[in-house]
Every structure is written in structure tokens, then in C-alpha cells.
Amino acid sequence: MVNVGVVGCGGIAGAHLPGLKKNPDVKVVAMADINESIGKKTAQEFGAKFYSDYRKLADEDIEAVFLFPRPVPRVEMCVFFAKQGVHIFSEKPIAIDLRSAGRIVNAVEKSGVKFMVGFVLHFFPAFRKLHELQTSGQLGELTTCWTRRIWYFRGLKDVWYSDPAQSGGMAIDYFGHDIDWLRWTGGEVESIYGRTATVTEGLRCEDNVWAVATFETGGFGVIGGSWSSRMGDCSVGIIGTKGTAAINGDELRMQREGDKEPVVVPYETFNAMEAEDKHFIECLKTGARPEMDVMDGYRSLELGLAIQRSSAKNKVLNVLPGRD
Numbered sequence: 056m057v058n059v060g061v062v063g064c065g066g067i068a069g070a071h072l073p074g075l076k077k078n079p080d081v082k083v084v085a086m087a088d089i090n091e092s093i094g095k096k097t098a099q100e101f102g103a104k105f106y107s108d109y110r111k112l113a114d115e116d117i118e119a120v121f122l123f124p125r126p127v128p129r130v131e132m133c134v135f136f137a138k139q140g141v142h143i144f145s146e147k148p149i150a151i152d153l154r155s156a157g158r159i160v161n162a163v164e165k166s167g168v169k170f171m172v173g174f175v176l177h178f179f180p181a182f183r184k185l186h187e188l189q190t191s192g193q194l195g196e197l198t199t200c201w202t203r204r205i206w207y208f209r210g211l212k213d214v215w216y217s218d219p220a221q222s223g224g225m226a227i228d229y230f231g232h233d234i235d236w237l238r239w240t241g242g243e244v245e246s247i248y249g250r251t252a253t254v255t256e257g258l259r260c261e262d263n264v265w266a267v268a269t270f271e272t273g274g275f276g277v278i279g280g281s282w283s284s285r286m287g288d289c290s291v292g293i294i295g296t297k298g299t300a301a302i303n304g305d306e307l308r309m310q311r312e313g314d315k316e317p318v319v320v321p322y323e324t325f326n327a328m329e330a331e332d333k334h335f336i337e338c339l340k341t342g343a344r345p346e347m348d349v350m351d352g353y354r355s356l357e358l359g360l361a362i363q364r365s366s367a368k369n370k371v372l373n374v375l376p377g378r379d
Contacts, residue, residue, distance in 0.1 A: 056080060056081070057080055057081055057118050057119060057339055058084045058115075058116055058117050058118050058119075059081055059082070059084070059117055059118065059119045059120060060083070060084065060085045060086065060115060060119075060120040060121070060141075061075070061083055061086045061087070061103075061120070061121045061123070062086070062087045062088070062109045062112065062120060062121070062123065062124060062132060063087075063088060063122065063123030063124040064088045064090070064094050064097040064098075064123075065088070065090065065093050065123075066123065067123050067146055067173075068097075068121075070328045071121060071123065071328055072097070074326060074328055074332050074333070076100075077329075078329075078332065078333060078336065080333075080336050080340065081336055083101040083103045084103055084104065084115055084116065085098075085103050085104045085105070085111075085112045085117060086098040086103050086104070086105055086106070087105070087106045087107065087108065087109040087111065087112055088105075088107070089107065091105075091107055094107070109135075112136075113135070113136070113139045113141065117141060118141065118142060118339065119141060119143070119144065119169075119336075120132075120136050120141050120142070120143055120144070122143065122144065125215060125221055125222070126148055126150060126151050126222060126223065126228070127150075127151065127220075127221055129145060129146070130155045130156075130158065130159060133145055133149075133159045133162065133163075133170075134159060134162045137159070137163045137165075137166045137168050137170070138162055138166060140166055141168060142168045142169040142170070142339055143163070143168060143169070143170045143171070144170075144171045144173065144332070145170065145171070145172055145173065145352070146172075146173040147172050147228075147232070147235075147355070148227050148228055148231045148355065148356050149172055149349070149352030149353060149355070151219075151221075151223030151227055151228075151356070152223075152360075153356065156356050157353070159349060159352075159353075160349050160350065160353050163349045164349075169335075169338055169339060169344075169348075170348055170349040171334075171335045171338070171345035171346075171348060172235075172348070172349070172351055172352035172355075174232060174235040174236075174239075174347040174351070174355070175232070175327050175328060175331050176232050176235065176236050177235075177331070177346050177347060178327040178328075178330040178331040179327045180322050180323060180324050180325055180327070181302045181305065181306075181307045182236070182291065182302070184307055184320060184322035184323075185291070185292075185293065185300055185302060186239065186240065188293070188300050188309060188320070189240065189293050189295065189300075193297070193298060193309070193311065194293055194294075194296075194297055194299070194300060194309075194311070195295040195296030195297030196273070196274070196295060196296045196297075197241055197270070197272075197274035197293065197294075197295055198294045198295055198296060199274055199275050199277065199293075199294045200236075200237065200240045200241055200274075200277075200292065200293045200294070201277040201278065201279075201290070201291065202236055202277075202278045202279070202280075202290075202291045203278075203279050203280065203288065203289060203290045203291070204233070204279075204289050205279070205280055205281040205284040205287060205288050205289070206281070206282065206284060206288075206289075207282070207283065207285050207286075208262070208282035208283070211255060211258060211262065211282055212255070212257055212258055216229070217258060217260050217262075218259055219259060219260045222260070223356075223359065223360075224251075224260035225261045225262060225263075225264050225280070226251060226261060226264045226359045226360075226362045226363050227356065227359040227360065227363075229264075229280065230278065230280065230359055230362070231355050231356070231359060233278040233280070234278065234355045234359055234362075235347065235351060235355045236291075237268055237276040237278060238351070238354065238355070238358075240276065240293065241268075241270040241275075241276050242271060242272045243270065243271045243272075243375065243376075244268045244269070244270060244271070244276075244374055244375075245268075245269050245270060245373065245375055246268070246269045246371050246372060246373050246375075247266055247267070247268045247269075247358060247361050247362060247365060247371070247372055247374050248266065248267050248268075248365050248370075248372070249265065249266035249267075249361070249362030249363065249365040249366045250264075250265050250365075250366050251264050251265075251362065251366040254283045255282070255283050261363070262281065263280070263282070263283060264278075264279065264280055264281075264362065265277075265278070265279035265280075266362045266365075268358075271375065289303075289304075290302070290303055297311055297312055298310060298311030298314075299311075300320065306319060307319070307322060334346065354376070361374045
């Protein structure tokens with residue numbers, strides 16, 4: 056049994072809490088939220104103690120904490136709990152600037168706690184199966200991979216993540232998942248060229264992001280998305296030297312050398328958020344490294360910022376660690 060604390064009971068927490076509640080290896084002993092009404096109600100449902108100050112959780116017998124607040128206030132929480140020797144699950148992005156992210160990395164590495172970032176695409180059943188097709192060699196060597204997520208976001212000007220001061224912008228918050236998927240699929244990114252645009256009148260951040268990345272080991276990846284498209288369209292896929300596989304909706308299809316037509320690839324279905332949180336708890340029990348650790352969070356942020364910078368400079372950037 057792992058005793059855990061939870062900070063932040065609204066928003067994305069609603070997708071995590073049901074799985075934590077039914078996980079037999081988890082006991083939520085304390086919760087914190089600046090909204091006392093929501094926090095107290097949620098804590099009561101778990102039979103947990105409630106605090107309006109997250110730092111009070113360190114006084115409880117907790118081994119790990121799940122952090123669900125917005126990116127900016129989450130930075131101090133990560134540093135605080137790392138210094139207390141408490142293992143950390145943090146929603147993405149790790150931060151919105153590299154200085155803040157660096158503080159987290161330093162605190163985590165100095166304390167030796169485990170740190171996992173909520174890049175949940177690793178645990179979406181179709182994405183996980185697609186990754187398995189690649190790593191098993193069924194598609195051959197990677198030629199290219201892509202994600203495309205376009206849709207129309209009404210009311211965008213009224214939400215916090217359209218404020219770069221709170222979210223870092225679309226390339227940082229929203230595209231953190233896509234950037235992480237690039238690295239999970241193709242390995243370390245060597246260079247990147249990005250273009251961003253703001254087409255919604257009065258919007259403070261970009262609402263269209265596209266980027267082409269080259270991988271250190273060969274091949275390239277393309278990610279793109281829009282919040283201003285009147286038509287919705289999502290696609291994810293991999294082109295290899297021996298075959299292609301792609302996800303459209305809930306269907307994963309693959310076509311390899313010799314196949315007359317694409318075939319539907321079956322996969323096990325499960326709740327991605329529950330699987331993500333379960334993986335973190337298993338890592339605490341076994342001592343294993345989380346699939347998405349603190350440096351994966353740092354690197355994803357670094358590449359998101361590089362996309363914004365590349366667009367502003369209109370040039371390809373070398374983005375291998377330690378270079379510009």
C-alpha cells in the first residue's frame with residue numbers, strides 16, 4: 056500500500072481520482088486545494104484529511120504526491136515535495152520556462168525521488184499498440200511519424216491556457232503530448248523547424264502550430280494542430296521501411312509489404328488515466344524508472360519553446376541537448 060497525497064481536486068484531477076480510488080495499492084490520506092468547498096468535499100469522499108495549504112501534506116505519512124494544479128504554481132510544489140523526499144507525479148507541462156523546469160530537475164536529482172510527468176499518450180491503448188508495432192520491428196526502420204490534431208475551439212479567449220503567462224501557449228501546454236510522442240517514437244530530436252500563427256482575433260497565444268523534426272538516429276516527424284479550424288480532423292501514424300500504421304478515431308490499421316490492403320490491428324482496451332497512475336505506483340513499489348521522468352518533461356518543454364523560437368526566427372534550430 057502506497058500512501059499518497061493529492062494537490063488540486065478540480066479540472067484534470069477528475070480524470071485521475073476515480074482510478075486512484077479503486078487502486079488497491081493506493082491510499083489517499085490527504086488532499087489540498089485552494090478551493091475549500093471542492094477540496095473538502097473530495098477529501099470526504101476519500102476519507103482523507105483536507106488542507107488549504109499544500110505544504111501541510113508533508114506533515115502526513117505520505118510517500119508520493121499527485122500534483123494537478125496549473126503549471127506556474129505547480130513549480131514551487133514540485134520543488135517543495137522533492138526537498139521533502141516525496142515522490143512526485145506531475146501533470147504536464149513540467150513548467151513554462153526552462154529556468155523553472157531546471158529548478159525542478161535539480162531538486163529531483165538532488166533528492167533522488169521518482170518523478171513522473173503526465174504524458175498520457177503512452178497509455179492510450181491504440182497509441183501503445185502503435186508503439187509496439189514499431190519497436191517490434193514490424194514496420195521496419197522509421198521513415199517518418201506524425202500527429203495531426205485540428206479542431207475549432209470556441210470560447211478560447213476566456214480560458215486560462217490561452218494565456219501564455221499561465222500555460223506557455225499552445226506549443227507548450229497542448230503540444231506537450233505531441234512533442235513527447237515524437238521522442239517516444241523517433242528518439243532524440245536533432246533539429247526542428249516550427250511555424251506558429253494566431254488567427255483568432257484578440258487571442259493572446261498562438262492557435263496554430265506546425266513543426267518538422269529530424270531525429271538523431273534518422274527519419275523525421277511532423278506534428279501539427281489548430282484551434283481555429285472549422286473542421287475537426289485527427290490522425291497519428293508511422294511510416295516505416297516495411298510498412299505503415301495509423302490511428303484514425305479508435306481504429307488502428309496497418310499495411311506491410313505484401314499486404315493487398317490495410318488490416319485492422321486489434322488491441323486491448325483499458326482506461327489510459329488509470330493505467331498511467333498505476334504505472335507510477337508500480338514504479339514506486341519496484342524501484343523502476345517511470346516511462347516519462349523529469350528529464351522527459353524538461354526536454355518536451357525545451358522543444359516546445361524551440362518551436363516558438365524557430366517560428367519567430369524563421370529558421371531551423373539545432374536542438375540536441377547542450378546545443379542551439
